[in-house]
Amino acid sequence: MKCPYCSAPDTKVLDSRNLEEGCVIRRRRKCESCQKRFTTFETVELAMPMVIKRDGRREPYQQDKILKGIEKAVEKRPISALQIERVISNIEKAILDISDKELQSKEIGNLVMMYLRHLDPVAYIRFAAVYRKFQDVDEFVNELKHDEYTQYKIMPVQPKDDSREH
Numbered sequence: 255m256k257c258p259y260c261s262a263p264d265t266k267v268l269d270s271r272n273l274e275e276g277c278v279i280r281r282r283r284k285c286e287s288c289q290k291r292f293t294t295f296e297t298v299e300l301a302m303p304m305v306i307k308r309d310g311r312r313e314p315y316q317q318d319k320i321l322k323g324i325e326k327a328v329e330k331r332p333i334s335a336l337q338i339e340r341v342i343s344n345i346e347k348a349i350l351d352i353s354d355k356e357l358q359s360k361e362i363g364n365l366v367m368m369y370l371r372h373l374d375p376v377a378y379i380r381f382a383a384v385y386r387k388f389q390d391v392d393e394f395v396n397e398l399k400h401d402e403y404t405q406y407k408i409m410p411v412q413p414k415d416d417s418r419e420h
């Protein structure tokens with residue numbers, strides 16, 4: 255690692271520490287030339303799958319989209335940036351459990367709902383309302399009632415099967 259102060263090509267690692275249960279490595283480094291110390295953080299960059307949209311087009315997974323959706327859902331709720339970061343990291347792990355090649359955008363939406371339900375019931379309802387674009391009131395009210403009983407447990411959201419015939 256190049257020194258950020260004097261640009262010397264080599265710096266010495268003084269100390270390595272695992273953070274976030276080993277998902278992040280923090281290193282204290284010292285430049286042998288100018289003697290200054292600095293810190294680096296090492297994280298894994300996961301190769302995320304492609305996302306298949308409703309119209310069949312594929313696009314690269316974009317963390318930013320999920321982040322924006324969640325930020326909107328937790329607006330004025332007592333949720334910290336760190337909590338949001340953790341939720342996103344859990345969602346990404348769950349995405350990779352489904353596939354590292356491609357998955358449907360609605361599967362991602364379902365995962366976001368599942369984790370938001372656990373994080374904050376109000377944020378969950380907000381997100382679900384937007385995401386699912388509830389068209390009838392009954393369905394929305396049913397979700398509300400259900401949520402009152404399950405807000406402190408992780409309950410998987412039943413994926414809505416659009417192709418099912420009634």
Ligand SMILES: [Zn+2]
Binds near residue numbers: 259260262285287290
């Ligand atoms: Zn230096």
